[in-house]
Each structure stands twice: as C-alpha cells, then as structure tokens.
Amino acid sequence: MSASMIVxxxxxxxxxxxxxxxxxxxxxSGLGGLAEEIEDPVIIxxxxxxxxPASTAPGHAGRLVYGGLAGKKVLVMQGRFHYxxxxxxxxxxxxxxxxxxxxxxxxxxxxxxxxxxxxxxxxDFMVITDHINLTGQNPLIGPNDDALxxxxxxxxxxxxxxxxxxxxxxxxxxxxxxxxxxxxxxxGPSFETPAEIRMARVLGANAVGMSxxxxxxxxxxxxxxxxxxxxxxxxxxxxLDQPISGDEVLEISARRRPEFSALVRRIVELGA
Ligand code: HPA
Numbered sequence: 508m509s510a511s512m513i514v515x516x517x518x519x520x521x522x523x524x525x526x527x528x529x530x531x532x533x534x535x536s537g538l539g540g541l542a543e544e545i546e547d548p549v550i551i552x553x554x555x556x557x558x559x560p561a562s563t564a565p566g567h568a569g570r571l572v573y574g575g576l577a578g579k580k581v582l583v584m585q586g587r588f589h590y591x592x593x594x595x596x597x598x599x600x601x602x603x604x605x606x607x608x609x610x611x612x613x614x615x616x617x618x619x620x621x622x623x624x625x626x627x628x629x630x631d632f633m634v635i636t637d638h639i640n641l642t643g644q645n646p647l648i649g650p651n652d653d654a655l656x657x658x659x660x661x662x663x664x665x666x667x668x669x670x671x672x673x674x675x676x677x678x679x680x681x682x683x684x685x686x687x688x689x690x691x692x693x694x695g696p697s698f699e700t701p702a703e704i705r706m707a708r709v710l711g712a713n714a715v716g717m718s719x720x721x722x723x724x725x726x727x728x729x730x731x732x733x734x735x736x737x738x739x740x741x742x743x744x745x746x747l748d749q750p751i752s753g754d755e756v757l758e759i760s761a762r763r764r765p766e767f768s769a770l771v772r773r774i775v776e777l778g779a
Contacts, residue, residue, distance in 0.1 A: 508558060508597050510652055515557040516601070517608035520582075524549050524573040527610035528580035530779035532771070533587050533602075535618035535718060537760030538738060539568050541768050542585035546575035553586075559605075560588050560598045577772040579779035582611065589718055591696040596646035600725030604655065607729040613670065613778065614726045615734045617771070619760045620716035621698070621743035621751065623708050624688060629742065629759050632770060633686040634674050635666050635735030638720050639712055642694045646721040647728055656728040665727045670734035670778060677773035683766060688713025690737060692720035701745020715743050734774070738763055 521527070534541055542548075551571045553559040561569055568585040575581075588599045606614065622631065651658040671687070678685035691707045693699055695717030699707070707715055714737050726733050740759040741751050760767075 508601055510654060512558045513601070513604050513608050516559060516605045519557050520551065520571065520605065521609060523551060524582070528582055528779060529611065530579070530613040530615055530775060531582040531584070531606045531611045533584040533614070533616045533722060535587065535616070535738070535760075537619055537740070537757040538617050538764070538767055539585040540761070540764055541771055542568070542572045542583045544576065544768060545572050545581070545583060548572050548574040558601065560594050560601070577776035577779075579775050581775055581779055582606065582609070587718060587722070590642070590644060590694050590721065591717055596644055596721055597649065599721045600646040603722050603725040603731065604729055607655070607731055612732060613734065614722070614731045615774065616719050616722055617736050617738065618716050618719045619740045619756050620690060620714040620737035621741050622713070622739040622746070623691070623704055623715055623743045624686070624713040625746060627686060627713070627739050627742065629740055630763050631686050631739040632678070632683065632767070633688050633714055633737040633739055634671050635690045635719070635737060636671060636687050637666060637689045638723065639689060639691040639707070639710055640720050641691055641707070644694070644721070646725050656730060660728055662724075662727060665723055665733060666735055667732040670732055673778045674734055674736060674774055677770055677777055680773055681769055683770060686713070686739070690719060690735065691715045693717060698751045699744045704743040704745050707743075714739060736770070738767060
C-alpha cells in the first residue's frame with residue numbers, strides 16, 4: 508500500500524474530525540463499547556475511509572470514532588483487523604500509518620487475551636511490557652518506505668516504558684491491581700493447543716492472543732509510542748480442564764467493561 512494511499516485516508520479523516528489528537532486507541536474484542544462513551548462523536552465507518560479494510564471479527568464494530576474522552580480528544584478504532592480474517596499484513600498496518608500521517612503520537616492498543624501465567628485470573632488487566640511473535644509473519648516484509656521509518660529498526664522498547672508507568676499510575680489511582688507481562692502472538696483463529704501454551708510459557712509469555720503485535724511493529728517502525736493492555740478473559744488452553752470459547756472471551760471482557768472503561772479514561776486523562 509503506497510504512501511499516497513495513506514495520505515488519502517488521512518485527508519478523508521482530517522476533513523471530518525479536525526486536528527489529530529495526541530492519542531489514538533484501538534479497542535479489542537468485547538472492549539469496543541467504550542467508543543459509545545465518546546462525547547460529541549464523529550463516527551466514520553471503516554468502509555467509507557479510502558483503502559481502509561473492513562472488520563469481520565465478532566465483537567468488532569468496524570468504525571472510527573473521534574471525540575472527547577476524559578476531557579481530551581481521541582481517535583478510537585472500534586474494532587480492529589486480524590490476520591486470521593485474511594487481511595494481508597500490510598493492510599493491518601495501514602490504520603496505524605494513517606494515524607501517524609494524521610499527527611498522532613501515541614497508540615494505545617487493547618485486546619482480549621488468554622492467561623498463560625498460572626497466577627492470572629479471568630478479568631485481570633495486564634500491561635504489556637514486551638511481545639513474542641510466534642507467527643513467522645511481519646507487516647514490514649516487502650519494500651520499505653524510508654519516509655515512514657528505517658528498513659531495520661529497534662524493538663528494544665517497543666512498549667514505551669513511560670506509557671506503561673502512566674498505566675500503572677492510572678491503575679493505582681483507581682485501586683485496580685494491574686498485572687504486567689509478555690504477550691505472545693499466535694495467528695488464530697483456532698485457540699492454541701495445551702502443548703503450544705506450555706511452549707509459550709517456557710518461552711516467557713504471560714498471555715497469548717491473536718492481535719496487537721502487527722500493529723505494534725508498524726507503530727514502532729513509524730515512530731509512534733505504544734501502550735498495550737490485555738484483558739485476560741480466560742486461562743489459556745490446558746490450564747483448566749475445560750474448553751475455551753469465543754463466547755467466554757466476549758462475556759468476560761463485557762463483564763469487565765466498567766473497570767476497563769475507568770482505566771482507559773484515567774490513562775487518557777493522564778496521557779492523551
Ligand atoms: N488464546 C488466544 N487468543 C485469545 C485467548 C486465548 O486463549 N483468549 C482471548 N483471546
């Protein structure tokens with residue numbers, strides 16, 4: 508996808524929203540309801556934005572919402588694009604690059620994830636400190652646009668330590684205990700096997716999921732600061748002697764919506 512396509516998408520959004528906010532949010536499975544709390548919203552269905560893909564995953568609305576949250580302006584992706592939907596990797600990177608072109612500086616990504624750490628319980632929130640890409644995929648494979656970022660780039664602090672501190676502060680302010688840890692990316696859409704989860708744990712993962720990592724790679728490449736928070740919706744495969752279902756993922760994330768909303772609001776208040 509070319510630089511001019513990014514410019515076209517950014518122009519389309521800018522014409523409808525005005526100047527870009529500092530922070531953009533990507534809301535994960537079952538967490539998109541927060542977009543309903545945006546004040547004076549400008550709602551743009553993804554299908555209207557030039558070159559934007561459309562989201563097909565359950566629990567993902569598929570629209571961009573601009574407006575007020577906790578006294579700040581934000582741009583919110585209500586629903587994201589997943590590799591398992593069949594989107595080419597570069598299309599998953601496209602919205603992130605569009606945010607950069609708009610002038611956004613901070614990208615706050617949320618997701619639903621399975622707990623690999625046996626100390627986690629469903630409903631926990633985890634500040635992502637790092638990730639493991641277990642897919643062999645990368646959205647940056649292909650020609651590099653040097654105007655966006657370098658061909659080879661550092662991922663040492665992909666998840667910005669300052670923004671992670673800010674999230675911890677927000678948790679403290681609300682009396683919410685936040686976990687922290689490493690997120691391992693599997694493509695899905697099948698949930699993992701128990702053996703894969705044991706492998707992920709040995710490798711140092713605390714949680715697993717099917718999103719976020721490609722957006723983070725694209726964001727770091729183009730110089731956006733990243734904050735990631737997972738809602739642990741279930742214990743990953745094989746930890747409990749029970750099957751995992753997509754309904755459970757959506758149900759637990761929906762049940763944690765009030766606390767999640769409060770946390771996101773406080774983070775936006777402190778950092779957007
Ligand atoms: N595995 C992968 N993705 C997920 C899970 C899981 O257990 N729970 C929520 N998203």
